[in-house]
Amino acid sequence: MDWLIAGLGNPGSDYTKTRHNAGFCFVQELALRQHASWRLEKAWKTELARIEVDGNDVLLLQPQDFMNRSGAPVQAAAAFYKIPPARILVVHDDLDLPVGVARFKWSGGHGGHNGLRDLDRALGTRDYWRLRIGIGHPGHRDRVVNYVLARPGAMEEREIHAAIDRSLGVLDDFLAGRQEAAMKTLHSE
Template identity: 40%
Template structure:
């Protein structure tokens, strides 16, 4: 399963906090698929058939700090364990244009990841792609920073890192299958 963390699409789609959903929309487009709104999973979903394996895809359409509920609901429905999920999210500690794959347990202060760990009630490692958005100079501005739109320059850098992450995801899936 691949999940792009997000806040509700209508109000927040263009914000830094939603770069996880940007990744998923790009990935789904590359695989000629379309996300459909699915109320029971609190978001937009589809699946992709990769090397005869079904990969479920989700972009939650609820607030970041409760994304875990949507992910858990879909994972439970399809019997998918946390360590079989790739979570894609924004990362303040990486500059725009940088994306890093990580397999570990932890949230590094990210509220979406914190909620996922809490909801799954597990201390197991999981895959995550960290998409860099940079950090504001004033730490008191973090909330408004992640909920604001990046500059045109940052958007280009972020989109490039998403393309890189999509290629790396293909390599990751190839190694699993």
């Protein structure tokens, strides 16, 4: 296995189209485009799909526990498939980016994101790739929980999906080791 791409979100129909599930949306769209099917791995509390992207064998993962417990499923799959943290791409919603903006990032802090906080703890490092999908900010920290757990309006939803689509458009370069080229293209849009 060459890469692990983990989309972060909350399981269950109540959360399906919420802002917090932008990571799930990314991996689901990637699996759909690759005609991959998901299977539940109960022992790791995750759904998995395997795809091939430009010669790279890629494991897609959707943790099936809540966002703040995303780390254990990612760590378990990475350990089993012997995928080092440097070959993990975590896709997540980001309050600090405007709606519809997507950015790759290597390493760094969790920025208050509970899924990343748990991943840092489970992996024992912050040195993994992130793909940040901008969902905007509600304006005040007291509104954050309700905001991320709500469904975006129709225009915001289109912009989030457009960011996901642009990100998928540079994924071949990213996975082939051309991260700088992928970042330059995505970050200039």
